[in-house]
Amino acid sequence: MSTGPLLKVEGLRVAYGHIEAVKGIDFELHEGRITTLVGANGAGKSTTLLALSGLVAKAAGRVVLDGQDLTALSPHRIVASGMVQVAEGRATLTTLTVRENLELGAYTRRDGRAQRAEDLERIYTLFPRLKERADGLAGNLSGGEQQMLAIGRALMAKPRVLLLDEPSMGLAPIIVQDIFRTLREINKAGLTIFLVEQNVRQALKIADSAYVIETGRIVLSGSGHELLGNPKVQDAYLGG
Template structure:
């Protein structure tokens, strides 16, 4: 479904990611691990079309998309849920969700169906659909951010640090939801610092350091890797 081949992105004279190679097969959950600043978010922005490629190419469903406008990527099914949620705090829950369906705004029946699916996945959002997004708890805001992304009807959903700042119980619930989304046929690419939780649901992963992939393998291989465990799991 997705392939990055020798991708590099520079911010001026600073190389943010260098010679990155990633493959994501349809139906997989793939996790990008690494500390803040390691290159995970830059990789996401490159896939979305927000960051220009300085080297390499990105393929989605066997088509080169490097340099394609972000809105065209969303229409093709590449949807990113950004770190920090990026909600519209003074708009209601339902208004935020409808913003996620902007590319499908003329398909009113589809939007209604998507809303019903999101509310089924996150019942608390239906309960609070008239509340301002800024009044929600951190966990509820993350649910809303994911729900808004789902309104775009993604084929590939990229979640950037979905567990950051959440209580352990909410983190556990969040990863259960991610698994459920995957079971519904959506391919997932996660950027996470919570390696243990992410690898427990992932098929495979890539470890970033200083903009480069230093380790890759199946989730079980990464969980068994002593260096990965010491650096990211604390064991």
């Protein structure tokens, strides 16, 4: 494992017309770690992820993954390069089966069918509910199952970095615990995770590193543990 960052983001700016949503932020992700970006609604968290994925235009800045400059790449080239996003709201293809959704996740891969079948089984081991529902339509899944499917589909692309946008949104607390437990498990197997999450306490609990974003600027950074104990973070996000 290299000591330098796996992903380095420098001077990232994103504007919607005259409104600057992300104002020149720098951050890095280290291999095999969970990093979280937390902040209030509208602070620029989701916009940051969309810019990393190439889904919104960058006004300035650089995004470099393990020495490869991804800044100007199209979204599918970014996926093929090893960075995959699980979108807010899951974005499952509801008229396809669970299995078809998962298989679609591997669309940028160039390895053999046997390898993809092996990875599909691995996803089913991680999320047994998806195996039970494999031939059913994704639209018939519960919210929690759709979130599992969205994560499973992203994992089928064999990412080096998994970007997650609000995985707990709209889910019952017990399901959220399950999702976060699975994220820890995936991370322990070596996957680097960048988590954007409104549930600040939950995010900081599992994060090795954390950044706080306010109105498009990073205002604090440290370990998840440090920020959990930071009085400013407690006052602003954890109810004191």
